[in-house]
Amino acid sequence: MAMGPNGADARLEREREAHDRLAATMDPQRMPLEPLGPLELAMLDAAGVGPGTRVLDVGCGTGDVTIHLLARGADVTGMDLSPGALAVAEERIRLFGGGRTAELRAMPVEAMDLEDDLFDVAVGRFILHHLDIGRAAPEIARVLRPGGRAAFAENSGRNPVLMAARRHLVGRFGVPRLGTEDEVPLSTADIAALASHFERVRLSYPVFEFFRIFDRQVLRFRSQRASRVLRSLDRAAGAVPALRPYSFRVVVTVVAR
Numbered sequence: 001m002a003m004g005p006n007g008a009d010a011r012l013e014r015e016r017e018a019h020d021r022l023a024a025t026m027d028p029q030r031m032p033l034e035p036l037g038p039l040e041l042a043m044l045d046a047a048g049v050g051p052g053t054r055v056l057d058v059g060c061g062t063g064d065v066t067i068h069l070l071a072r073g074a075d076v077t078g079m080d081l082s083p084g085a086l087a088v089a090e091e092r093i094r095l096f097g098g099g100r101t102a103e104l105r106a107m108p109v110e111a112m113d114l115e116d117d118l119f120d121v122a123v124g125r126f127i128l129h130h131l132d133i134g135r136a137a138p139e140i141a142r143v144l145r146p147g148g149r150a151a152f153a154e155n156s157g158r159n160p161v162l163m164a165a166r167r168h169l170v171g172r173f174g175v176p177r178l179g180t181e182d183e184v185p186l187s188t189a190d191i192a193a194l195a196s197h198f199e200r201v202r203l204s205y206p207v208f209e210f211f212r213i214f215d216r217q218v219l220r221f222r223s224q225r226a227s228r229v230l231r232s233l234d235r236a237a238g239a240v241p242a243l244r245p246y247s248f249r250v251v252v253t254v255v256a257r
Helices: 005-024 038-047 064-071 083-096 133-143 160-168 188-195 211-219 224-238 241-246
Strands: 054-058 075-080 103-106 119-125 144-155 200-204 249-255
Touching (some): 005 083, 038 064, 038 119, 038 144, 054 064, 064 075, 064 083, 064 119, 119 133, 133 144, 133 188, 211 224, 224 241
Parallel strands (some): 054 075, 075 103, 119 144
16 A cells, blocks of 8 residues: 555554554453464464564554463564553553563554564564555564564455455445454555565465355354354365465465565
8 A cells, every 4th residue: 555654644643543442442351361263373383483582563452462472482572553552462461461571662563663683573463454565564574683584364355256345345235344444455466565575475374264254244143053154165165275365364474584
């Protein structure tokens, strides 16, 4: 999403405000740590997080992944645009982090106030599709040591049916628009922008979601029977290798030069 400085500043302010408003509705004491799903576990496995790994949690939000990283023994810095989300994360780490601590920093990914070559690994859950990839990619590459890895659990824009529905149905006919106004699932142009700043880029599809998006957006998970049927259809489609790249979920793994 290319834009001039003023447009970029306005986008960042909208994102910050949206996530600060959301954080203001949250009670950290009612947000115990939940198990990670298969997408997030695949992200951490792809990144290679272990004891002593210096990890940057990109767009850490309220700390879901941060706490799991700490439990793995990593040395974690969490950064996010939203001070409100970071305040929730700080309290959740205190309550549910088992005595471990992380450094939390409020700043945009596109202009990180961090030293070069500082981290072994970067991870991020549902953050890239909120960013100006052309500006964020060189910053992520800069803070990784040479040969360092980053892995991101993301929304993919490759499925033409889902993208057509997003353009023409979302926000109409009772289909809600979720997320912020500026976020866009990752496009082929975004992947190309990442590739221009890293040695390698790999896409993997540990879970297949297509029919589940219909269940979420249209049926709103109101029918358990329909949800079971749609999950079965996703499992069947995901078993076909040629269809897996059309999942709405993707893990993007990059290796720094």
